Structure formats: C-alpha cells, structure tokens
Amino acid sequence: MEFSLLANAFNKMESTRKRLELTQYLVELFKNTPHDIITNIVYLLQGKLRPEFEGVELGVAEKLAIKAISKSSGTPIKKIEQEYRNSGDLGHAASIILEQKTQTTFLAQDITVERVYETLFKIAKLEGVRSQDMKIKYISSLLNDATPMEARFILKLLLGTLRLGIAENTVMDALSIAFSGDKKNRNMLEHAYNVSSDLGKVAHVIAVDGIGGVQKFQINMFSPVRPMLADRVKSESEVIKKMGESAAEYKLDGERVQVHLKDGKVIIFSRSIENITKYYPDIVEKIPTAINATNTILEAEAVAVNEDSGEFLPFQELMHRRRKHGIEKAVMQYPITVNFFDVLYHDGKSLLQVDYSQRREKLEKIVKEDDFVRCVPMVIVKNENDIEEFLENSINSGCEGLMLKMLDKPYQAGARGSHWLKLKREYRNELGDSLDLVVIGAFFGRGRRTGRYGTFLLASYDEDSDTFTSICKVGTGFTDEYLDRLYQILSSKVTIKKNPRIDSNMESDVWFEPELVIEVVASEITLSPIHRAARDVIRNESGLALRFPKFTGKIRLEKMAENASTNQEVIALYSGQKKITFDAGKM
Numbered sequence: 001m002e003f004s005l006l007a008n009a010f011n012k013m014e015s016t017r018k019r020l021e022l023t024q025y026l027v028e029l030f031k032n033t034p035h036d037i038i039t040n041i042v043y044l045l046q047g048k049l050r051p052e053f054e055g056v057e058l059g060v061a062e063k064l065a066i067k068a069i070s071k072s073s074g075t076p077i078k079k080i081e082q083e084y085r086n087s088g089d090l091g092h093a094a095s096i097i098l099e100q101k102t103q104t105t106f107l108a109q110d111i112t113v114e115r116v117y118e119t120l121f122k123i124a125k126l127e128g129v130r131s132q133d134m135k136i137k138y139i140s141s142l143l144n145d146a147t148p149m150e151a152r153f154i155l156k157l158l159l160g161t162l163r164l165g166i167a168e169n170t171v172m173d174a175l176s177i178a179f180s181g182d183k184k185n186r187n188m189l190e191h192a193y194n195v196s197s198d199l200g201k202v203a204h205v206i207a208v209d210g211i212g213g214v215q216k217f218q219i220n221m222f223s224p225v226r227p228m229l230a231d232r233v234k235s236e237s238e239v240i241k242k243m244g245e246s247a248a249e250y251k252l253d254g255e256r257v258q259v260h261l262k263d264g265k266v267i268i269f270s271r272s273i274e275n276i277t278k279y280y281p282d283i284v285e286k287i288p289t290a291i292n293a294t295n296t297i298l299e300a301e302a303v304a305v306n307e308d309s310g311e312f313l314p315f316q317e318l319m320h321r322r323r324k325h326g327i328e329k330a331v332m333q334y335p336i337t338v339n340f341f342d343v344l345y346h347d348g349k350s351l352l353q354v355d356y357s358q359r360r361e362k363l364e365k366i367v368k369e370d371d372f373v374r375c376v377p378m379v380i381v382k383n384e385n386d387i388e389e390f391l392e393n394s395i396n397s398g399c400e401g402l403m404l405k406m407l408d409k410p411y412q413a414g415a416r417g418s419h420w421l422k423l424k425r426e427y428r429n430e431l432g433d434s435l436d437l438v439v440i441g442a443f444f445g446r447g448r449r450t451g452r453y454g455t456f457l458l459a460s461y462d463e464d465s466d467t468f469t470s471i472c473k474v475g476t477g478f479t480d481e482y483l484d485r486l487y488q489i490l491s492s493k494v495t496i497k498k499n500p501r502i503d504s505n506m507e508s509d510v511w512f513e514p515e516l517v518i519e520v521v522a523s524e525i526t527l528s529p530i531h532r533a534a535r536d537v538i539r540n541e542s543g544l545a546l547r548f549p550k551f552t553g554k555i556r557l558e559k560m561a562e563n564a565s566t567n568q569e570v571i572a573l574y575s576g577q578k579k580i581t582f583d584a585g586k587m
C-alpha cells in the first residue's frame with residue numbers, strides 16, 4: 001500500500017478533533033487497506049509499532065532526526081534547527097526543507113507503508129555502538145524518497161509526536177462500520193480488545209474473518225487482559241445499599257500484577273499492561289512451584305514486607321525495585337509477598353464469565369500458600385458492622401482499606417464498574433479521595449530548596465481532548481529526600497517548549513514531558529479562573545482547581561500519564577462535595 005494514502009489520512013485526521021469526522025476518515029482508510037497490513041496500520045495510527053505491552057520503543061532523539069534530515073537534504077544543521085524553532089514541530093520543519101529540495105530533484109521510488117513500517121521497526125531494534133549511524137542512514141534513505149508531506153509524518157512517527165487524538169473507542173467504531181456495516185457490533189470488538197489488549201490483532205480478525213471471528217475471540221496466554229477496576233464508595237452503608245451481601249477483601253497497598261504462567265514460563269504485566277517481568281525475578285522463580293496449575297492467568301497485589309515481622313510496608317518501598325541496574329540486589333533489599341485475588345484463565349479455559357464465588361474457590365485450590373504466596377484475606381460481609389470490623393483489621397495490618405466484590409458477577413475486563421467497590425479509610429474526610437496528577441511544570445526553590453524544584457505545576461487528564469489540563473500548584477508534603485528524587489526523575493523530562501498536549505495558562509520556570517504521576521490530597525475543589533481542568537463545564541470561563549493540595553509521598557511510577565485522574569473524576573468529586581455542603585446547609 002502506498003504510504004501517501006496513509007499520510008493523506010493522517011493529514012486529514014490532524015485537522016479535526018471531531019469524533020464523527022475522525023471515524024469517517026478511519027472507515028475510508030480501513031476500507032482501502034489490504035488485510036495483511038491492517039494490524040500495522042492500527043499500530044501506526046496510535047503512534048506505535050507493536051501493542052503497548054510488548055514495549056517496542058522507537059526512541060529516536062530530536063538531534064539524531066535533525067542529522068538525518070541534514071544528510072538527506074544537504075541542508076546545514078543550523079538551518080534545520082532554525083526552521084524547527086520557527087514552526088515548533090520537527091516534522092513540519094522537515095517538510096518545509098524538503099519542499100525546497102524537491103523542486104530541484106526527482107523522487108527515486110514510491111514508498112510503501114510496508115517499507116516505512118519495516119524501516120521503523122529495524123530502527124527500534126537497533127542497539128550498540130554503531131546504532132546511531134545506522135539509524136541516520138535508515139531515516140535519511142526514507143526521507144530521500146519521501147514527499148514533503150510523507151516526510152512530515154515519518155518524522156512524527158519516529159519522534160513519537162504523532163498525536164491524532166484517536167481514542168481506542170473511535171478505532172473500534174470505525175472497524176465495526178468498515179467491516180460489519182454499522183456500529184452495533186462495537187461491544188464484541190471491545191470485548192476482544194479487553195481480553196487481548198491488542199487492537200491491531202482485533203482489526204486483523206474482523207478484516208479477515210468478519211464479526212464471526214471476533215465473536216470467537218479468546219484469551220491468549222502472554223497477551224494481557226485489561227484489568228477490572230472499582231468504583232469508590234464513602235461508607236459501609238453505601239456498600240450495603242449497592243451490593244447487599246458481598247465479599248470483602250483487604251485492599252493492599254502494593255502493585256497489581258497479572259501473572260501468566262504456561263509450562264514453567266512466567267510473564268508479568270502491570271496495571272497499565274506494561275511487561276514488568278524484569279522487576280520481579282523472585283515471582284518468576286517461585287511461581288511455577290507455588291501454583292497448582294501449569295497453564296493459568298492470575299491477578300495479585302505484590303506488596304513489600306518486613307521480612308522479620310511479615311508486616312506489609314507502604315507502596316513506596318516496592319518502587320525501589322524500579323531501577324535500571326542492580327535489580328537482583330533490590331530484590332534482596334525489598335522482599336515481597338504475592339497476594340492473589342483473582343484467576344482469569346485456567347487449563348485452557350477462560351474464567352471471565354464465571355461468578356466471583358466460583359473464581360475465588362478455584363483460586364484457593366490453585367494457590368499453595370506459604371511465606372511468599374497467599375490469597376488475599378477475604379470474608380463474606382452481610383451488614384455494616386461486618387464491614388467496619390474487617391476494615392479495622394485491614395487498616396491495622398497496613399492496608400489501604402477494603403475491596404468489596406459482588407458474589408454472583410463475572411470479571412469485567414477493562415471496565416470500572418459497580419461490581420467492585422473500594423472503600424478507603426481516608427474517603428471519610430475532606431475531599432474523599434486522593435488524586436493522581438501529572439507533573440507538567442516546576443518552579444525553582446528558594447532557601448533550603450535552592451538548586452532543586454520547590455513547587456510543581458500539576459495537571460489532570462482530559463480524555464476527550466487527550467490533553468493535560470493544569471489543576472494546581474503544589475509545594476507542601478515534600479521531604480528533602482523527595483525533592484532530590486523528583487529533581488532527578490524530572491531532569492530527563494525537561495522540554496524546551498511546552499508540550500502541545502499541556503493546557504495551562506500559567507507560566508512555569510520549566511516544562512516537562514507530561515509523563516510523571518504523583519499522588520496528592522486536597523481540602524476541596526474550587527472554581528478557578530486560571531486553571532484549565534474541566535474548563536467551562538461547571539461555569540463559563542472557569543476551570544476547577546485544588547485548594548490546599550499536599551503531596552502524599554507517592555510517586556506513581558507504575559501509572560502512565562493517561563491513567564492519571566481524569567476531569568470526569570474531578571467533576572464527580574466536585575459535585576459530590578457540593579452535595580455534602582448543600583445537605584449540611586439544609587440541616
């Protein structure tokens with residue numbers, strides 16, 4: 001397939017944010033795509049080469065791309081940098097430079113999607129001393145044959161700056177329309193995506209086998225299932241009202257791990273379906289003998305423990321394992337227990353449709369409890385007192401609160417719903433919940449904090465526009481150790497210009513790539529003329545902001561920026577808080 005067809009589609013999609021238009025462009029594109037490359041087209045549309053969980057990163061730095069543009073066009077590096085500063089986008093700068101060049105030269109050869117994809121893939125896989133030179137060679141050879149518009153998108157793909165704002169749901173709508181006539185089969189596609197986390201694969205199945213193929217879509221070992229999530233509740237009575245008799249489990253404060261075990265091979269995925277096997281060599285080693293099954297997918301919370309007392313330790317302890325080197329040492333220093341709470345697949349059969357009670361029964365049979373593995377403590381609760389008692393126990397054991405689960409409900413992959421509820425102790429005061437926010441900027445500190453950042457600008461995630469909207473500045477709750485750590489982590493994320501996905505009226509001393517998520521609590525949410533979260537939703541010309549925010553000590557390295565608190569959640573918290581004031585006023 002000619003790459004120009006894809007570049008044209010990208011170009012059209014870049015010019016709109018309207019979901020209906022985007023869907024139409026996608027439908028057109030899918031209809032014109034040969035079936036054997038639809039998988040790769042779907043990855044490219046999302047700015048990726050493979051599904052997220054395979055972790056294939058292009059990793060081309062701007063400097064290297066500039067060298068490649070220079071090599072291919074014969075333009076001095078300084079001139080390219082100047083053009084980049086003018087346009088703010090390197091892909092755009094490249095197209096302007098190549099525009100001047102193509103007036104004098106011939107294009108050697110048409111480029112195809114297959115060729116672009118293969119070259120990008122080779123670049124992603126290159127490692128070692130000569131890799132930089134090879135990357136420049138590959139990129140410039142593509143640019144030599146590309147039209148200016150094609151070059152623009154090749155560079156955006158390489159640099160990871162292709163932001164078409166296409167949500168997965170929009171891709172599924174378009175696939176459903178293109179290959180089954182209308183949107184009504186979207187649910188089936190969604191199910192297939194939720195059990196595989198691989199939209200490219202789902203696209204291939206519907207293109208080749210039609211909707212019948214999607215219907216038969218099964219869980220595959222080593223393809224992560226998208227996790228089921230919980231709604232929050234504020235009180236024991238709310239749990240009883242919503243669920244009646246239910247299962248209560250400790251809500252442990254660790255990292256969610258989805259463990260795939262087949263014939264002794266173990267792969268571990270995180271909550272955001274990243275492959276995190278390398279951080280848990282102890283799980284890989286011990287699981288095959290600790291589990292009574294050879295072919296299974298289980299979910300657990302890995303929690304750091306004090307080896308002597310067996311006590312659970314807070315989440316931050318576990319995050320010490322997130323390092324590039326010396327994992328073996330970190331494993332010794334920060335021992336864990338693995339606390340299983342669900343089984344999704346067993347002996348060749350999916351258990352997603354099976355009720356919670358039966359899944360739990362199966363889990364208890366499979367897990368051979370010892371010091372390292374166990375099932376999460378669970379009791380059946382019938383009334384508020386039962387819940388309160390178990391909540392006390394859980395808090396006293398160092399947990400965050402309880403997870404409440406409906407006994408007769410299946411596992412809803414990829415959904416946050418009311419079949420699971422979470423009750424945390426701190427929900428009873430102030431805002432009701434902590435927020436996970438993205439660090440988008442910072443201000444240099446004074447006095448004791450000189451030489452580091454003293455205050456941070458934080459953002460919530462706006463799902464509709466795929467942007468990060470400023471919501472508060474935070475400067476309290478940070479120990480010196482945390483300020484050092486944040487300075488270190490954030491130094492690799494500094495950008496020259498504000499990333500276009502950041503929506504903020506505030507100026508800050510430095511801007512960052514919106515990647516790092518930290519947890520804050522606050523006293524309330526207020527309307528704000530400056531901050532951009534949920535702008536114009538509650539009141540025109542106003543956004544929402546946090547009042548008296550405070551860092552809780554949690555740097556959430558396991559969360560991606562897109563997993564941060566969304567504006568929908570902020571609006572819900574704002575509305576909940578208004579109701580409380582209103583009710584109090586009536587009394």
Ligand code: ATP
Nearest residue numbers: 229230249250251252255256271301341376403422
């Ligand atoms: P939070 O920020 O509160 O951890 P979340 O957005 O990651 O929440 P939720 O569905 O809201 O996800 O809360 C469930 C999380 O709690 C899971 O992702 C998991 O990491 C953790 N957890 C701890 N104990 C349990 C349990 N017994 N059952 C399910 N999840 C548990």
